[in-house]
Amino acid sequence: LSRRTRQADPAELVDRVLAGDRRAAARLISMVEAGAAQVQAAGFGFASQGPVLRAAVELLAPRSGAAAVLGVTGAPGVGKSTLCDRLVAAERAAGRTVGVLAVDPSSPLTGGALLGDRVRMQAHALDPGVFIRSMATRGRLGGLAWATPQAVRVLDAAGCELVVVETAGVGQTEVEIAGQADTTVVVLAPGLGDAVQVAKAGLLEVADVLVVNKADRDGAARLVRDLKEMLALGNTGGWRVPVLTTVAERGDGVAELGGALAAHRAHLEADGRAVLRRRRLARAAGEVRELAVAALRAGLAEPAAGAELTALAERVVAGELGPYAAADQLLGRRAAAPLG
Ligand SMILES: Nc1nc2c(ncn2[C@@H]2O[C@H](COP(=O)(O)OP(=O)(O)OP(=O)(O)O)[C@@H](O)[C@H]2O)c(=O)[nH]1
Numbered sequence: 001l002s003r004r005t006r007q008a009d010p011a012e013l014v015d016r017v018l019a020g021d022r023r024a025a026a027r028l029i030s031m032v033e034a035g036a037a038q039v040q041a042a043g044f045g046f047a048s049q050g051p052v053l054r055a056a057v058e059l060l061a062p063r064s065g066a067a068a069v070l071g072v073t074g075a076p077g078v079g080k081s082t083l084c085d086r087l088v089a090a091e092r093a094a095g096r097t098v099g100v101l102a103v104d105p106s107s108p109l110t111g112g113a114l115l116g117d118r119v120r121m122q123a124h125a126l127d128p129g130v131f132i133r134s135m136a137t138r139g140r141l142g143g144l145a146w147a148t149p150q151a152v153r154v155l156d157a158a159g160c161e162l163v164v165v166e167t168a169g170v171g172q173t174e175v176e177i178a179g180q181a182d183t184t185v186v187v188l189a190p191g192l193g194d195a196v197q198v199a200k201a202g203l204l205e206v207a208d209v210l211v212v213n214k215a216d217r218d219g220a221a222r223l224v225r226d227l228k229e230m231l232a233l234g235n236t237g238g239w240r241v242p243v244l245t246t247v248a249e250r251g252d253g254v255a256e257l258g259g260a261l262a263a264h265r266a267h268l269e270a271d272g273r274a275v276l277r278r279r280r281l282a283r284a285a286g287e288v289r290e291l292a293v294a295a296l297r298a299g300l301a302e303p304a305a306g307a308e309l310t311a312l313a314e315r316v317v318a319g320e321l322g323p324y325a326a327a328d329q330l331l332g333r334r335a336a337a338p339l340g
Pocket residue numbers: 075076077078079080081082083105110113116168169213214215216217246247248249250
C-alpha cells in the first residue's frame with residue numbers, strides 16, 4: 001500500500017529511469033497516462049501526480065534524444081502488433097534494446113486489443129532488453145497527442161536504442177503522431193481499406209516504408225500495384241518509398257522490412273539529415289504545443305476563470321461586448337497556469 005500511495009521523489013525516479021530501471025520507467029509512463037486522462041476530462045486540473053511528472057520530464061529532457069523512433073501505423077487489425085513483435089525479435093537478435101509503445105489500443109474500433117498486444121508480445125515479456133507498454137487513452141484522442149511524446153522520452157531516457165510507437169487508426173491524430181517519428185511504416189492489408197483511403201487519410205505523405213501485410217490473402221498484389229502507382233505520382237525527394245509485402249504471422253518479408261528500415265536510417269544520417277531534424281523539431285513542437293494547450297485549458301477551468309467568464313458572458317448578452325473581444329479579455333488576463 002505504501003508504495004502506491006507514497007509521493008514519488010522525481011529526482012530519485014529519474015535516476016532510476018536513467019539507470020534503465022523498468023519499474024521506474026513504467027511508473028513514469030503511468031503518470032503520463034494519468035495526466036492524459038486528466039487532459040481529456042472536461043474541466044481537468046492536475047492532481048497529485050502533476051508536479052512529480054513535470055519535474056521528472058524536465059530532468060529527463062536533457063538526457064534523452066539518443067533513441068531512434070519508429071512509427072508503425074495503419075488501420076485496426078492489419079497486423080501492426082504482429083509485425084512489431086517480429087521486428088523486436090530481429091532487433092534483439094542484433095543486440096539492440098527496444099521499447100514498444102502501443103497507443104490507443106482501447107479505442108472502440110479495436111476493443112480488446114490491449115490484451116491482444118500483451119499476448120502477442122509475450123515472447124519478449126522476460127527479456128530485460130525489451131520494454132513493452134500499452135498506453136490506453138480511452139475515448140477521445142486529445143490525450144494521445146499529449147502523452148505520446150512524453151512516453152517516448154521516458155523510454156528513450158531509459159536507454160532504449162529503438163522506440164517503436166504503434167498507433168491504430170487512420171485519424172488525424174494518429175497520422176500526426178506517426179509523422180513525428182524518425183521513420184514511419186504504414187501498414188495495410190487486403191480487405192482492410194484500400195490505397196485510396198490510405199492516401200485520403202494523409203498516410204502516404206508520412207510513409208517512409210509501405211507494408212502490405214497479410215500477403216497470404218487475396219488482393220495483396222493488387223494493393224501493392226495501387227500503392228506503387230500512387231507513389232509514382234508523388235514520389236519526390238531523396239528517398240524512394242519502398243512497398244514491401246509481409247506475412248507477419250509467419251515472419252515472411254520481415255528481414256526485407258528490417259533492411260528497408262536500416263536503409264532509411266542510413267539515409268537520415270546522410271542525405272536526409274534535414275528530414276531527421278525537421279521531424280525531431282515537429283515532435284518537440286507537438287510536445288510543447290500540447291502542454292501549452294493543456295495548461296491553458298487548466299487555467300480556464302479554474303473557478304476564478306469561471307467567474308470571469310460569467311461576467312464576460314453577461315456583457316456579451318447585454319450587447320456591450322463582442323464574443324471575440326470577450327475571449328481576448330479572458331485569455332489576456334490569464335497567462336496559462338503552469339502545469340503541475
Ligand atoms: N492471415 C494473416 N493474418 C495475420 C497476419 N499478420 C497478423 N495476422 C492476424 O491479424 C490479426 C490482427 O493482428 P494484430 O497484429 O493484432 O493487428 P494490429 O494492426 O496490431 O491490430 P490493432 O492494434 O487492433 O489495430 C491477428 O489475428 C493476427 O494473428 C498475416 O500476415 N496473415
